[in-house]
Amino acid sequence: MATTTTQSVQCFGRKKTAVAVAFCKRGAGIIKINGVPIDLIKPDALRFKASEPLLLLGLHRFAGVDIRVRVKGGGHTAQIYAIRQAIAKAIVAFYQKHVDEQSKKEIKDVLVRYDRTLLVADPRRCEPKKFGGRGARARFQKSYR
DSSP states (O other): OOOOOOOEEEEEEEETTEEEEEEEEESSSOEEETTEEGGGOSSGGGHHHHTHHHHHHOHHHHTTEEEEEEEESSOHHHHHHHHHHHHHHHHHHHHHHHSOHHHHHHHHHHHHHHOGGGTSOOOOOOOOOOTTSSSSSOOOOOOOO
């Protein structure tokens, strides 16, 4: 039995509680999110946001790779932001591991110059509710009578 090693990398993107895992390998330029092509992502208003890495870097950089993304948790917007981060990190990792360092540096510079959250996760999380009020910071109104 002959084993062939496929050139592939696996990266994740996070936003709030949404986690997207991108599996990037050599291929024909197919990009799918949970089995759906990136052009048919819902909601329509956020479709552009998910395809930002493609628009920034140009489709020629994605022509030789297939990217499959699995995403779980969070809401619609958080999932889209996790997807875009996973795609951006996957293409950078793929170019570093299987292409060359110079083109990886060019890609990384373009992405960071546009938006740093494409490569670096946003650490903000929801603050837990405390006693004595409705939420994390709001307190019940004080009354003397």
